[in-house]
Amino acid sequence: MDPKPFSQACENNKEPILSHLKKAFANVAHVLEVGSGTGQHAVYFASAMQHLHWHCSDLEDYHQGINQWIDDFPSKNLHRPFTLKLARDEWKSTSSTSGEMFDGIYSANTAHIMLKHEIKALMASVAYHLPKNGVFCQYGPFIVDGKFTSDSNAEFHESLISAGRGGYRDISELAAWAPELVLTQRIDMPANNMLLIWQRK
Numbered sequence: 001m002d003p004k005p006f007s008q009a010c011e012n013n014k015e016p017i018l019s020h021l022k023k024a025f026a027n028v029a030h031v032l033e034v035g036s037g038t039g040q041h042a043v044y045f046a047s048a049m050q051h052l053h054w055h056c057s058d059l060e061d062y063h064q065g066i067n068q069w070i071d072d073f074p075s076k077n078l079h080r081p082f083t084l085k086l087a088r089d090e091w092k093s094t095s096s097t098s099g100e101m102f103d104g105i106y107s108a109n110t111a112h113i114m115l116k117h118e119i120k121a122l123m124a125s126v127a128y129h130l131p132k133n134g135v136f137c138q139y140g141p142f143i144v145d146g147k148f149t150s151d152s153n154a155e156f157h158e159s160l161i162s163a164g165r166g167g168y169r170d171i172s173e174l175a176a177w178a179p180e181l182v183l184t185q186r187i188d189m190p191a192n193n194m195l196l197i198w199q200r201k
Ligand SMILES: C[S@@+](CC[C@H](N)C(=O)[O-])C[C@H]1O[C@@H](n2cnc3c(N)ncnc32)[C@H](O)[C@@H]1O
Pocket: 007, 010, 034, 035, 036, 037, 038, 058, 059, 062, 084, 085, 086, 087, 107, 108, 109, 110, 113, 114, 115, 118
């Protein structure tokens, strides 16, 4: 079996992100994570927020790695990944195990990786499926009012476009694709990232 995947960025950002998720998800029972990646965020956040259930999802290729992390750091409230590729798969509006509705959604570092039609589908799906007052926490680098927040972000955006990825998104563009969501907080995070906290009207 391949070695467990590892992201140094996740190790660096998990604690700063958690400190805000604890407040944002204080009254949330079921969180869907879109694009769980290595699974490091999932095991850390589930273990630290025992009041909620954490449901992983990603493309099939990522499941083995996520499952390796879950095997090493199991938690009763942590659920194994299911396949969700935005703009291809139907959104599961109910959680895979208990049938409860996802009243929280989390996605980190996906908005600049997804193609435009995929991130558009993510914003529209979140807006459509979250119940009233449900919370969407979106972490990553973003464009603010047409401007990159650092030169390194502008350079990375160009490299993503060259690699056939979608590239950075302006927060106003995300908001326009999800008119049912209100951006309640925009928190500056280390390394020129941000945590956007959206709430369903
Ligand atoms: C840069 S990784 C971020 C992973 C992890 N969330 C993190 O912060 O390290 C981008 C993730 O987005 C996922 N992704 C890309 N396109 C997607 C799509 N259309 N639907 C769902 N997830 C997608 C990838 O599979 C990958 O896990």
